[in-house]
Amino acid sequence: MTVSQELPAWKTGHQGPLLIVDQLVTRFATPDGTVSAVNGVSFEVSKGETIGIVGESGSGKSQVLMSIMGLLPHNGSSTGSVQFDGKELLGMPRDQLNKIRGTRMAMIFQDPMTALNPYLTVGQQLTEVLTYHLSTNPAMAREQAREVLEQVHIPEPGKRLGMYPHELSGGMRQRVMIAMGMLCRPDLLIADEPTTALDVTIQAEILDLLAEQQAVTGTSIILVTHDLGVVAGLCDRVMVMYGGRIVEQGPVRDIFYNPQHPYTRALLMSMPRLDDDLAGDLPTIAGQPPNLAHMPPGCAFAPRCSFVSEQCRLAVPPLREIAPGRAKACTLDRLVA
Amino acid sequence: MSVTPLDAAGIGMPVEGTSLWKNARRRLLRNRAAMGGLVVLTIIAAMAILAPYLSAHAIDDISWDAISSPPDFAQGFYFGTDSNGRDLFVRTLYGARISLMVGILASIVSLVIGVIYGAVAGYLGGAIDNVMMRIVDILYSLPFMFFVILLTVFFGRNILLIFVAIGAVQWLDMARIVRGQTMALKHREFIEAAHAFGASSSAIVRRHIIPNLLGPVMVFVTLTVPQVILLESFLSFLGLGVQEPMTSWGVLISDGVKDMETAPWTLLFPATFLAVTLFSLNFLGDGLRDALDPKDR
Numbered sequence: 115m116t117v118s119q120e121l122p123a124w125k126t127g128h129q130g131p132l133l134i135v136d137q138l139v140t141r142f143a144t145p146d147g148t149v150s151a152v153n154g155v156s157f158e159v160s161k162g163e164t165i166g167i168v169g170e171s172g173s174g175k176s177q178v179l180m181s182i183m184g185l186l187p188h189n190g191s192s193t194g195s196v197q198f199d200g201k202e203l204l205g206m207p208r209d210q211l212n213k214i215r216g217t218r219m220a221m222i223f224q225d226p227m228t229a230l231n232p233y234l235t236v237g238q239q240l241t242e243v244l245t246y247h248l249s250t251n252p253a254m255a256r257e258q259a260r261e262v263l264e265q266v267h268i269p270e271p272g273k274r275l276g277m278y279p280h281e282l283s284g285g286m287r288q289r290v291m292i293a294m295g296m297l298c299r300p301d302l303l304i305a306d307e308p309t310t311a312l313d314v315t316i317q318a319e320i321l322d323l324l325a326e327q328q329a330v331t332g333t334s335i336i337l338v339t340h341d342l343g344v345v346a347g348l349c350d351r352v353m354v355m356y357g358g359r360i361v362e363q364g365p366v367r368d369i370f371y372n373p374q375h376p377y378t379r380a381l382l383m384s385m386p387r388l389d390d391d392l393a394g395d396l397p398t399i400a401g402q403p404p405n406l407a408h409m410p411p412g413c414a415f416a417p418r419c420s421f422v423s424e425q426c427r428l429a430v431p432p433l434r435e436i437a438p439g440r441a442k443a444c445t446l447d448r449l450v451a
Numbered sequence: 452m453s454v455t456p457l458d459a460a461g462i463g464m465p466v467e468g469t470s471l472w473k474n475a476r477r478r479l480l481r482n483r484a485a486m487g488g489l490v491v492l493t494i495i496a497a498m499a500i501l502a503p504y505l506s507a508h509a510i511d512d513i514s515w516d517a518i519s520s521p522p523d524f525a526q527g528f529y530f531g532t533d534s535n536g537r538d539l540f541v542r543t544l545y546g547a548r549i550s551l552m553v554g555i556l557a558s559i560v561s562l563v564i565g566v567i568y569g570a571v572a573g574y575l576g577g578a579i580d581n582v583m584m585r586i587v588d589i590l591y592s593l594p595f596m597f598f599v600i601l602l603t604v605f606f607g608r609n610i611l612l613i614f615v616a617i618g619a620v621q622w623l624d625m626a627r628i629v630r631g632q633t634m635a636l637k638h639r640e641f642i643e644a645a646h647a648f649g650a651s652s653s654a655i656v657r658r659h660i661i662p663n664l665l666g667p668v669m670v671f672v673t674l675t676v677p678q679v680i681l682l683e684s685f686l687s688f689l690g691l692g693v694q695e696p697m698t699s700w701g702v703l704i705s706d707g708v709k710d711m712e713t714a715p716w717t718l719l720f721p722a723t724f725l726a727v728t729l730f731s732l733n734f735l736g737d738g739l740r741d742a743l744d745p746k747d748r
Contacts, residue, residue, distance in 0.1 A: 183647055188577060209651070216649030223647075228640040233662040242658065243648050294648065 130200075131158040132301055132334050133182070137194040140174070140181045140358075144189065149406045151177040153358040154194070156433075159302065164328065164335040166349035166366070168342060168381070172403050174358035175338045179304050182336075183221055184211050199301065217247045220295035224307040226287035230279035236263075236290050237275030243297050262293045265330075266323055285316035289323065296327050303328075305337045309344055321348050342385050346370060351439075354378045357404045357414025360433055364440035374449050375442045377415045413444070421446055478742040485738020488731035495547055495728055502544035510545050511696035513537055519714045531716040533706060542698050543721050549699035550680045550725070553613055557679040558672055560618030565625025566661065566668060572626070573633025574656055584630065587623050595620055599691055613692050617679050628671055632664050665743045673736025677729045700725045 140152035152174045159165055167175045179185075181192040184203065196203040198219060203211065215221075223229035231239060240259035244250040250258065256275065263271035266289040279287055288308065295303050305324065309317035325348055328335055337349060345352050346366060353363040354375065362375035373379040380399045401418035410416060412427040419426065425445050433443040479485055498505060507527040508514075518536040520528060530539035572583040599616045606612055636642060637660070645655050684701015686692035693699050700721050707718030 185643060185646055212649040212651055214649070215647055221644070221647035223640050223644055225640060229644045231641045231645075231659050231663070233665075234658070242650075246654065247649060291644075294644075 132161050132199060133159040133336075134195070134197040135178070135182065136197075138178065138181055138192060138196060139194050140177050140186065140190060140192045142187075142190045144407070147407050150409060151190075151358055151406055152181065152192075153409070155355075155358075155360055156194075157353060157360065157363070159334050159336060161301070161334055162328070162332045163351065164337060164349045166345035166352045167336065167338045167355055168340065168345055168352060169355035170340055170381075170403055172406065173355040174406075175340075175355050176306055177358075178355075179221070179306055179336065179338055183215060183219065183304065184208075185221075213247070216243055216300075217298040218300050219302045219304065220298065220300040222288075222291050222295045222303065222305040222308045225311040226284055226291050227279075227311065229291055230287060232279055235276055235278055236282070240275070240290070240294055240297060243294060247298060258297070259293075262297050263290070265296070265327070266290075266293045268293070284312055285319065288312060288316075288320055292320070292323060292327065296331065296333075299331055300333060303333045303335045305335060307339050307341075308337070309341070310339070317344070318347075324348060342370075342382065354381070357409060358406060359414065359430070359443060360441075361415065361444070362440075362442040363433075364437075368437075368440060374436060374440070375444050376419045376421050376446070376449060379449060380418075421449070475739075475742040479738055482738040482741065484734040485742075488734035488738070491727060491731040492735065495724065495731075496551060499544050499547035499551060502541055502548070505544065506538060506541035508538035508541050510541055510698070511537065519710065519717075521714070521716055530720040531714065533717050534710055534714065537696075539703075539717060539720055542703060543700075543724055546698045546700045546703050546721060547724060547728075549610070549693055549697065550683060550701070551728070553617065553683040553699070554676040554680040556614050557617040557621055558675045560614070561621035561625050561675055562668070562672055564618075565622035566629050566664065568622065569626035569629025570633050570656055570660055570664065573630035574637055574652070574660060576634070576637070580630070584627075587626055590619070591623055599686060603691055608691075608694065610693055610697075613683055613686060616686075617682055621675055621679060625668070625671060625675070628667060629664055632667055633660055636660055636663050666740050669736060669740045669743060673732050673739075676732050680725065680729070 135158070136156050138152055138155045139150065142149045142151060155174075155178055157165070167178065169175045177186075177190075180190075182196050182198075182203065184206070186192065192204050194204065198214065201214075203214070206214075230236075234242075237256060237259055240262065241250075241252065241255035244255040244258060245252060259275060260271045263274060268274055268286060268289055274282070274286075274290075279290070282290065288311075292308075295305075303324075308324070309320050312320060321344060324335065324337075327333065335348075337345065339345060349366050351363065352366050352369045353360050354369070354377065355361065356377050362369065362373070362378045364374075369378060370382065373382055377399075380397075383397045384399060386396055399418055404410065404414045404417070410427065412425075412429055413419070413422075413431055416422045416426040423445060431443045431445045433441050435441045503509075506529075514520075514526075514528075514532060514536040516536075517523070517526060517528060517532050519534050520526075520532045520536075522529060522531045528538050528540065530543060533539055533542070568583065568587075572580045595616075598620070599612075602612050602616055642655060642659055645659050650658070680700065683692055683699060684704065687699050687702045688705045693702065703721035704718065704725065707714075707721060710717045
């Protein structure tokens with residue numbers, strides 16, 4: 115495998131973490147009042163690192179991504195700081211942001227059925243990114259598009275370029291999405307539930323493909339999912355989100371084998387395992403996720419937590435370090451299984 | 452597997468490119484009904500353009516010896532004459548000039564203004580959309596006849612006024628349809644994906660929104676052309692459109708209706724031309740819509 119390692123000067127200028135998110139708060143103005151989808155999330159992504167964000171629906175995980183990419187709808191607004199390679203993204207003018215999006219920062223969407231324009235061929239959609247951002251001439255762009263399709267293991271890439279999205283299968287389309295994301299060799303690839311809409315058999319292939327692309331290009335990946343299996347296979351570090359906050363973070367193995375937050379533990383327990391005996395019901399987490407428009411004053415998980423104490427309901431427990439590289443937001447000192 | 456960016460050696464290989472329009476043309480050529488419609492329209496248009504050369508009679512020639520005469524090939528009255536003794540054949544062709552011109556020009560005006568206006572309003576949304584659509588509502592509420600009479604009072608009687616008046620009214624429907632479609636499209640994931648890949652708003656509207664609008668827009672245009680032709684007939688009938696001796700299909704048909712019992716050909720020929728044209732337009736419109744939909748190959 116020959117990989118050209120020379121990075122352009124602008125890719126090597128900045129030292130330190132690639133992405134620093136600091137006290138990100140994202141709110142939506144709705145007719146029923148303000149909804150706080152993200153409540154003070156801070157994290158860093160180093161170069162070449164893969165981090166996973168896990169949480170159930172409505173935990174704010176997708177909104178973190180949307181805030182980073184500047185894709186919030188009109189009624190949404192973010193405060194705090196998102197620094198990408200030393201540059202502040204929040205409040206950046208659109209035309210400047212557009213120079214970063216697609217070239218240095220790319221996104222893979224959940225549903226490949228709807229994320230491709232049905233009226234443009236695969237080739238047109240791929241080359242558009244190149245001609246638009248890098249002013250590559252059309253013939254070169256086509257050749258590059260063909261190469262990148264080959265890299266994501268699409269058979270007969272030359273022929274596929276002329277096809278419309280509806281002529282490809284779901285797995286194939288997600289490969290096209292990944293190809294599109296990788297086309298400009300971004301520093302950061304953001305994947306929003308990239309395997310949710312796919313068959314289980316295809317899921318594994320797509321994850322392998324992401325890992326392979328990362329090995330080749332050294333891209334950092336932020337992977338958002340509610341599927342813990344996906345995280346286990348691909349990520350270095352995991353953040354568990356609940357009610358718009360990070361409740362626990364740490365290396366993927368630690369989170370899996372030694373969860374320290376009651377929510378993380380409940381989440382892991384409600385995951386079916388092949389080595390368990392199959393009789394009996396799968397444990398669920400009782401209660402409902404919090405209503406983001408009316409957050410309780412204390413810990414968002416308190417109403418569903420089996421370890422809840424009076425202290426939990428009074429104030430939001432801060433995210434505190436419990437071991438090097440590990441943090442949790444819980445009043446309990448130690449969670450005993 | 453090698454990752455060689457801009458490897459000049461690999462560029463020589465041609466990859467077959469298929470654009471939306473190229474594909475659409477190919478599919479349109481295969482659609483018999485649409486091609487039939489296109490051929491008929493071309494023939495009618497050609498006849499309208501060549502009208503002075505196709506008939507021995509001029510549009511305002513009055514033959515006193517052949518008033519309300521049935522079709523008579525010996526004298527060159529292929530379609531007969533009207534109650535003033537004027538050749539109906541040449542008048543039908545001249546009528547085609549006005550009717551097709553009004554139909555096509557007014558539809559193009561409504562297409563261009565309506566699509567741009569509707570797409571911008573729908574895409575931008577919010578307060579801008581609100582203001583833009585309220586302007587449309589206000590224009591809608593102006594009575595059409597009042598508007599036309601006002602124009603004639605200010606600018607005098609002129610065929611151009613018909614284009615202006617009809618065009619100014621027809622784009623309102625188009626703008627509403629396009630706005631609705633745009634609002635539905637705007638929240639589709641591929642538009643969001645385009646944002647995520649750093650496309651500017653104008654690029655998104657041009658590359659992603661407008662091509663996806665083509666289907667409904669095309670159907671609406673094929674409905675607009677006949678509507679406009681009929682609207683022009685109505686205006687002419689009221690004396691606000693074309694004036695004698697110039698004529699249009701609408702004028703000819705309304706004259707024909709008066710003489711229907713004594714000289715049925717004066718109604719039959721212009722009405723047949725109008726009906727055939729409208730049929731052909733509908734077939735062509737259907738064909739275009741199918742051709743422009745990539746899922747329909």
